[in-house]
Amino acid sequence: MPVRRRDVLKGGLAVGAVAGAAAGGWIGAGILGPQRRTPTGSLPVDRIVRTTCSPNCTGSCGQLAFVRDERIVKIQQAADYPDAAYNPRGCMKGLSYHLQVHGPDRILTPLVRTGDRGSGEFRPATWEEALDQIAGDLRRIGEEHGWDSIHVFGQVPGSGYVQKGANYRACALLGMSHGTSFDFNGDLPMGMPITFGVQNAEHEAKDWANSRFLLLVGANPVETRIPDVHFIWDAVERGARLVVVDPVFSGTAAKADAWLQPKPGTDAALALGLVRQILAHGAADEAFLRAYTDAPLLVRADTGRRLRERDLVEGIAADAPDRFVAWDPAREEPIIVGTERLGPPGGLATVALDGQVAVPRSGGAAIAARPSFGHVRDEVDRWTPERVEAVTGVPAASVVSLARAFAAEKPAAILMGGGANHWFHGDLTGRAFALLSAVTGNIGRSGGGYSVYVGQYRVRVDTSPWWSPGGTKAPVVPSIYFVRGRTPTMHPKVPYPAAGFKALVCTFANMFLQSPDVNRLHETLRGLELIVVVDHQMTDTVRWADVVLPATTWYEKTDLTATPLHPFLQLQQAAIAPVGESRSEVAIWREIVRRIDPALAAEWFDIDEDEAIRQILEAGGGPGGPTEGITLDHLRAGPVRLRVPDPDIPFLAQIRDLEPFPPRSLPAPLEATAAFVPTGRIEFYKEEARFLELGEQVPTHREPYDDGIHDPADWPLVLLSPHSKWRIHSTYSNNAWLAEIHGGRPTVLLHPDDAAARDIGDGDPIRVHNTRGSLEAWAHVSEAAGRGTATLPEGWWSRYFGAGKGVNELTSSEVNPIHEVHFVANMWSPSTGWKDCRCEVEKVGASVAAAAVPAGAAPPGGVDG
Amino acid sequence: MRAGVAAGGRGTSLRHPNSALVAWLAFLGVVMIVGFGAWVYQTQQGLAVTAMRNTVMWGQYILFFMFFVGLSAGGLIVASSGRLFGASRMKPIVRLAVLEATIAITLAAAFLLPDIGRPERIWHLFRYPNLTSPLVWDIAIVSTYLAISLIYVWLYARADLARSGSRLALGTGTSPTTMEREHRAKGILAWIGLPAAVMLHSITAWIFGLQISRGFWYSAIMAPLFVSSALVSGLALVILLALAVRRAGRLSFGDDLVAWLGGLLGVFIAVEAFFVLAEMLTAAYPAAPFEGDPVYRLLFGQFAPFFWFEVVVGLGLPFVLLAVRRLRAQPRIVAAAAVIAIVGIYVHRLNIVLNGLSVSPVGLPPGVSIGTAPASGASSFAMAYWYVPSIVEWLIAAGILAGGAFLFTLAVRFLPLREEP
Amino acid sequence: MAEPVDPIAGLPEASRRYGEVGPHSNAPRWGMVVDQERCIGCWSCGVICKSENDVPLGMWWNRILTEGEALDTPTADHGRLEMHWLPLACQHCDNAPCVKVCPVGATYHGDGGLVLQDSERCIGCRYCMVACPYGVRTFNWGAPDRPTDFDTGMVPPRPVGTVEKCTMCVHRLADGQVPSCVWSCPAQARIFGDVADPESRVNQLVRDREGERLLEERGTEPKVWFLPPRRRRGL
């Protein structure tokens, strides 16, 4: 549409009070004036490249990079998903990443430390020098202390199977220990492996739109699932109800039909209270419980362990698979339950879910037993609405009406997030909500389900050809043990290095900012002989490195990505040449390995990204495989939906086809995770000794763990550190456009009552501290805060604080022994409890305020409001 | 400007330049050069060197523009009414008033130049005028008014110039017919000048008064209010200048005239006070005061010190001084009242413009983008903005004011101010 | 060096289809609907506007206001917390105060009823900013300050000393593509279209959801409608 405008004389306004002649001349001039101009087309670019935004975010949004003179001049969503509901995908952060690609904090050359560690003093070095030094040191350390004493830490492989996979490949080749992320990030929802035997399993975001009732617990999709949250609005527009459970009035709470405000860390009690109401009103879906869960399986009264067929019958081979026992109340006899196929034991709709039974045994006394669900019910029954109110602060009446409403609508979805999961006892919370979903029969249904959306963990394809060269796997050590050393209860299968940790190579992570308990982490760092950090921004972690290698961004290299939230396979494709002297991780590791062992490198690292992707696609490309029929060329043209059901719903094979739990969690072999749920069913009763010892065999509620470390009487505030809408963790801390919006300094949200009690006003500089650490930031006082909470979103680089190393000076690295009952890295492994943290807050002097706003930078006049 | 006259007033004759006069003119010259330098700097750096921002996008330049428009209109109204309404007492100061009006309108126009972002495009105003813009009409009336003032000045000086054989008399003589024509021309000019002055001020008022963007401007009283405040400040300045020039020996009139003018000023102030009252009452009465409200800010908020200064010191005090016959008989007191009244009117302008602008329209957080990169730790948005002119703005203003003083000094020195009998 | 590519003609096919303006009347009048129920206050529309149009630091053509105490902070009314977002750029008023007051006609009504700005004619008097009741105009106070050391975006930068604002991405409309902010809203809360066509989606939405315009009572006749947030239903 050409936009042009012809000057038109506007008549009728000639007021005759002034000299008309002059005005007359002017009118003429106006008519004869040239046409007015505004741009009528876009400025040309050199090329437009389709790639994928890949910070440590669950988005993986397809983006177009507009390139002019080898520089990105605009980033905009590609909006090319074949499934239009996913368009556009991307948020304000992704749209502004070129400010970081070309920004002032970009690392352009290798750097070698000249000052003390942490001083941030470096000199530029050549690649030759830096690589020689790293390779030399690694070889020395590897030969002296064992290669596993070198810890390679890289975050969330899901957002880059190839470049991040290069870490695994190098570890496998050299025997270095690789760290973990899903568990370390506290994202691993331990309730999932405990209950379902899977690492995690969630409905694809699109399926939210099919829901009639959405119960959000500790999840804030308005801020942390920006590209997906509209699917909730689609459901709401069709009449679904949205209920948000959050101690803070989050962006999502603002959209809710109802907002429940529990005390932090008490969600399990709420879930149990809801289950109790549903059971009490006979609204439970007992058929579901019988068919898919361990509810009918008998538990022995004497040992607390499940009754097995071999307990009743002699002569079953020791290596034969376990079979379990249920009870037919009509015939008063046991039913043997195998693990090959789901369904109600014996096909009976009446199989017992409760009651004390004496199971006859061949050649012995009967064994006293009770169906698992009886134990569950005992626990659940304790959670009357009044008790729930006492523990959670949620009014009893709300518990009653929520239970009624939740049970009445089908399908009803539970969306759990970090706020509920990031607790020492987050596993119990997860188990309790899984129970709620199961008793209402919502599991495996479109629009329903119990999903935990945390982390970009998901390995959706078979990466083994690339990650495990020649079938050799990297030894993987949960990084929490890197932070705090062994625990007494550590699982014996953890390949903890005999000599301890002597070197760290950190890539794709801002580890020294984002790890829990960073002051303790710094103790570990002191013992390290080498710290190498690969990054492209001058982060807190980079500042502590001995050698820094400049990485390319995802706009400068090739990779393959997927995410839990939308089942599309996508490429990162280089839009521009590497900025400065930066290099990709594949290139970096190739060079390091070559220097250590040229033959090994020649054999295994002489392969480029495209070839790696081809191999991965092939590995999963068999019939029924996730990448069946998908080629690199398809991916170059745009996103390709993985060969998964549409909509992608977990446990379909179990619920529809009665296959036993668990489905496989890539990249682990099925046997590894199947051991988590030996019944092949959804397990609400756990019989492993430690569960019994700790009294956690059925879902229950425990007070927050840090209450035992920091007495609430002395440390009255709970420090919550959720994820900020303005950052992906620490990434974008330094984004100039976003800082323009939010003001660029860390604020701590406090309730007006808590602030007043400490004489703190909005905007005041404050000190937040506990026995682990302290920091200085600024108060933001609003009733959005729950009483007794202090909310400081995670991720701010330390330079933006008045003092301190960031919020993780205060957080805890305590390990829950339940998370050590089994060990499969990132699948049953210690999960961090970021929010399980108490603190106190006080006002500090004006010095902080003055330090943060450099004099002279403020606009003249001054701004208020 | 006053200072200029005071310097000339230290008993020396301006006809015979002495070192004090030269020093004074040199001083003004330096200030003018510094001001000009500041303006050049501003054109290089952009208006970022002012304290104005998107939130308060008009500042001291526009304030001075309005203020000098007012001074000028006041001067011409005094001059014209002297003739029209046979207020022959005013005769001795009519020339001075005309001169004041001319210089003031020149300064007003001069203040527009540093205010606009692209001064080199000023000709667009004449090339592409948009007739729905009050600003275009204001430029028109300012130009017209400047022309009238210049003709006025010439008419009054013409006979003297002709007598001294100056070319500036444009070949006119002093024959009785010519003098008769001059007399008639003066009458006609007065008839044009008075409404022109009223329009000048009304149109300037309508720059604001027609805008619905800031609730409290959009009011029919804006034009009368501006006219009345023009009368106050214009007359006050004429009184001050007349007293100064009398001391310099370039004019002579009796103290009774001063008292009479003082009385008139008192009446003007009363009218102004009435309008202010009417305005504030209308604005404040229906609204429950809330903090974002401009009326609230004037009465109790950030601008309250300015508003109450305007009311108590700017209007109340001079009115009392002038209302009491015994007081206004003393020229010193009248002069003091005039000074206060002028300051009061300046503050009044400030209260209208800055208070109207200082809070972002729509009024929801985080407000309006400021327009320049924020300091680290601050956002780019502001709900409210406290404007204090920057050094550059002060220097440019000082330069323009010095220019006015310079012109006035020269005019007093070279033009005949005494009305020939 | 490769041939220059037009950023719209050169879009991948699927992306270009996504951005098409779609059917409209013969004499379209362009307008927009912003759904406050869907809006999540993410500022993607503000950021992409800044990027698309090379808007320097300190200046925003499109900003997202919080109906609350402060940015992303609710108001508390007797313990009841409430918060909504109101994205605000030029409303392309039919009866535009800015157009009326501009002394040189540098801001004017262009085709499709858009309020446009001629940066070469603007003298920088800022009267339009005074007149605009929405505070959406911004002045180039000094040399542009950018976080990068090169120009970004798809249109030329504007000269110092002139006023600028949302153009409804007229440079994209010229090629039949929706404005960038409409393209980039992840919550699908912005709908662009022809308000002259009674059956257009924008008009349907305004009818069905009782869309309102901001400061309607001032008679500016904006061409942006807001669909109000729905009623919260409780448990």
Ligand SMILES: Nc1nc2c(c(=O)[nH]1)N[C@H]1C(S)=C(S)[C@@H](COP(=O)(O)OP(=O)(O)OC[C@H]3O[C@@H](n4cnc5c(=O)[nH]c(N)nc54)[C@H](O)[C@@H]3O)O[C@H]1N2
């Ligand atoms: N913008 C943005 N998006 C992100 C990320 C990011 O950093 N920024 N990170 C991504 C990653 S890796 C992750 S893991 C996810 C995490 O994102 P989410 O799952 O949304 O987790 P959080 O932001 O940690 O917390 C969500 C909410 O839980 C609330 N909460 C805190 N404590 C409790 C509690 O005890 N009970 C309940 N019910 N609620 C509580 C918090 O107030 C917060 O509003 O986000 C992903 N998306």
Ligand SMILES: Nc1nc2c(c(=O)[nH]1)N[C@H]1C(S)=C(S)[C@@H](COP(=O)(O)OP(=O)(O)OC[C@H]3O[C@@H](n4cnc5c(=O)[nH]c(N)nc54)[C@H](O)[C@@H]3O)O[C@H]1N2
């Ligand atoms: N207190 C508290 N702490 C938390 C959490 C919390 O809720 N509270 N949440 C935790 C969670 S859930 C998570 S997932 C973690 C996330 O923790 P991290 O993943 O460590 O955090 P990011 O800030 O995303 O760090 C990613 C780093 O990788 C760099 N990077 C990006 N692209 C590349 C690349 O291509 N190559 C290389 N070499 N580097 C690259 C980025 O510049 C950035 O510095 O934080 C955890 N920390």
Ligand code: SF4
């Ligand atoms: S930051 Fe995350 S949500 Fe935003 S565009 Fe990138 S991947 Fe998508």
Ligand code: SF4
């Ligand atoms: S919103 Fe403001 S700038 Fe836009 S047309 Fe209306 S008055 Fe003009």
Ligand code: SF4
């Ligand atoms: S600043 Fe420019 S567009 Fe605005 S009114 Fe003045 S000349 Fe017109």
Ligand code: SF4
């Ligand atoms: S239409 Fe274009 S110019 Fe206007 S706000 Fe949207 S992106 Fe910015």
Ligand code: SF4
């Ligand atoms: S992009 Fe969409 S959701 Fe985000 S602030 Fe703008 S209108 Fe609202």
Ligand SMILES: [Mo]
């Ligand atoms: Mo995470």
